Amino acid sequence: MNDISSASLRAFELLISGDAQLWTIIGVSFSVSLRAILIAVPIGLPVALLLAFGRFPGRRMLVTTFNSLMAVPAVVVGLTVYLMLSRAGPFGDLKLLFTQTAMVIGQAVLALPLLIAMAHAALQSADLRAWETALTLGAASPRALLTVMHEVRFALMAAVIAAFGRVIAEVGVSLMVGGNILNYTRNIPTAIALETSKGEFAQGIALGAVLLFLALVLNFFLNLFQGRGELA
Amino acid sequence: MTETVLELIGTRMSFSGKQLFDVQRLTFRSETCLVLTGANGSGKTTLLKIAAGLLAPDRGTISFDGRDFSWQRAYRSLRRRVVYLHQFPYMFDASVFDNVAYGLRRKGVPAPEARAQVRQALEWAGLSGHTSQNARSLSGGEKQRVALARARVLSPHLLLLDEPIANMDEEGRERTLFFIRQMVSDGFTVALATHERQLVQQVAQLHLRLEGGRLIEKAVPARTRLKQTRVKKARSA
Numbered sequence: 437m438n439d440i441s442s443a444s445l446r447a448f449e450l451l452i453s454g455d456a457q458l459w460t461i462i463g464v465s466f467s468v469s470l471r472a473i474l475i476a477v478p479i480g481l482p483v484a485l486l487l488a489f490g491r492f493p494g495r496r497m498l499v500t501t502f503n504s505l506m507a508v509p510a511v512v513v514g515l516t517v518y519l520m521l522s523r524a525g526p527f528g529d530l531k532l533l534f535t536q537t538a539m540v541i542g543q544a545v546l547a548l549p550l551l552i553a554m555a556h557a558a559l560q561s562a563d564l565r566a567w568e569t570a571l572t573l574g575a576a577s578p579r580a581l582l583t584v585m586h587e588v589r590f591a592l593m594a595a596v597i598a599a600f601g602r603v604i605a606e607v608g609v610s611l612m613v614g615g616n617i618l619n620y621t622r623n624i625p626t627a628i629a630l631e632t633s634k635g636e637f638a639q640g641i642a643l644g645a646v647l648l649f650l651a652l653v654l655n656f657f658l659n660l661f662q663g664r665g666e667l668a
Numbered sequence: 669m670t671e672t673v674l675e676l677i678g679t680r681m682s683f684s685g686k687q688l689f690d691v692q693r694l695t696f697r698s699e700t701c702l703v704l705t706g707a708n709g710s711g712k713t714t715l716l717k718i719a720a721g722l723l724a725p726d727r728g729t730i731s732f733d734g735r736d737f738s739w740q741r742a743y744r745s746l747r748r749r750v751v752y753l754h755q756f757p758y759m760f761d762a763s764v765f766d767n768v769a770y771g772l773r774r775k776g777v778p779a780p781e782a783r784a785q786v787r788q789a790l791e792w793a794g795l796s797g798h799t800s801q802n803a804r805s806l807s808g809g810e811k812q813r814v815a816l817a818r819a820r821v822l823s824p825h826l827l828l829l830d831e832p833i834a835n836m837d838e839e840g841r842e843r844t845l846f847f848i849r850q851m852v853s854d855g856f857t858v859a860l861a862t863h864e865r866q867l868v869q870q871v872a873q874l875h876l877r878l879e880g881g882r883l884i885e886k887a888v889p890a891r892t893r894l895k896q897t898r899v900k901k902a903r904s905a
């Protein structure tokens with residue numbers, strides 16, 4: 437009990453004193469996850485658009501597939517990306533394993549199914565009248581599509597935020613393809629998972645607090661955006 | 669003299685193999701208020717959407733500017749010339765101003781000019797006090813007027829109104845009818861779909877009925893025409 441409270445006190449000190457190592461770890465987390473989302477969005481959004489408004493055989497099956505892929509555990513995604521990037525794998529020559537780039541790729545892969553499924557649901561909820569109104573007022577189809585996306589922008593933002601929340605808190609991918617290298621690939625979840633087992637409670641608690649705070653902030657925005665979606 | 673604005677020839681439409689209608693000829697004449705009646709599900713909305721270039725018929729020829737086109741070749745022009753208003757007009761999640769400016773922006777009208785036109789249209793619709801309000805928060809009748817103003821600024825060759833007075837109280841109906849009549853007397857070509865016969869007496873200059881998949885021309889009570897001329901005279905005076 438005494439251990440925990442002194443560790444908590446120490447965690448608080450670490451946070452407010454601007455402990456360099458701690459903030460490096462936090463920086464790695466944000467940098468990697470933001471890049472992963474920046475890659476996932478331009479891939480996921482067109483796919484979601486195609487699934488929502490495209491007419492082609494196998495569309496329904498693809499929707500179901502992405503919905504199921506959401507449930508794949510992060511370690512399994514990590515394992516898959518690991519096998520791809522390992523020396524014997526198809527992309528082994530790129531020597532990406534245990535780099536931030538590998539983490540970015542892995543997290544982007546992890547984010548995609550959630551992003552696609554949620555963006556697809558958002559686009560599907562769009563009112564057909566929005567599309568027709570844009571067209572009848574003289575918008576060309578691509579512009580009308582932009583208008584429809586703008587109409588469901590809050591639900592689309594909720595999808596992006598949920599995807600970010602998923603990747604910044606996951607351990608599996610980061611650990612397997614990043615390797616938890618200090619000052620390089622060690623991020624918040626891998627630090628918590630591994631340093632705690634070495635008895636480094638204070639750092640774990642401090643990082644846990646950061647994640648908790650982040651989760652609260654993300655959820656706040658998620659609720660805000662999803663609330664806007666319903667109002668509209 | 670009225671002239672043909674747009675004509676639909678041999679328009680056939682079916683849903684999942686079941687034929688809805690086969691309309692030989694539907695002619696929209698300039699400065700004429702056409703009322704299209706028909707029972708629920710007779711295909712009024714479908715026909716209007718085809719004319720607006722929003723829905724592809726199984727078969728049909730579109731005629732304008734003295735030339736015939738297949739629907740597939742005509743729909744882009746239709747979208748530019750025709751404005752269709754839904755029974756419950758859709759309001760973009762934006763200000764009343766931005767809703768009315770939407771079409772002008774798509775046309776590339778310079779901002780100062782567009783602003784002036786939007787202001788004028790909002791004044792016409794009695795919505796000047798709502799300019800910066802989010803259009804979603806308006807009442808049903810106000811939304812209808814935003815939609816009319818939004819169409820009006822584009823000066824479409826043809827304005828199609830789907831059930832414009834359904835789900836309105838008596839006052840809302842009167843008010844909406846007033847605006848529709850005004851647009852007709854301002855020279856707009858208007859066609860409206862309704863299943864309420866009452867509207868025929870109130871605004872129709874031409875009455876077509878969609879029944880059993882065919883269009884039938886019906887007689888229009890004489891006093892409608894009278895009312896129409898009166899509005900015109902009052903405006904020019």
Ligand SMILES: Nc1ncnc2c1ncn2[C@@H]1O[C@H](COP(=O)(O)OP(=O)(O)OP(=O)(O)O)[C@@H](O)[C@H]1O
Nearest residue numbers: 683684688706707708709710711712713714715863
């Ligand atoms: N996208 C569609 N898919 C299948 N059937 C459709 C579709 N759109 C319309 N229909 C059918 O076509 C018929 C005519 O519909 P439409 O909306 O044109 O009728 P309406 O005359 O406007 O009716 P109302 O007076 O109720 O507005 C209806 O039976 C409807 O179920």
Ligand SMILES: [Mg+2]
Nearest residue numbers: 712713714830
């Ligand atoms: Mg209808």
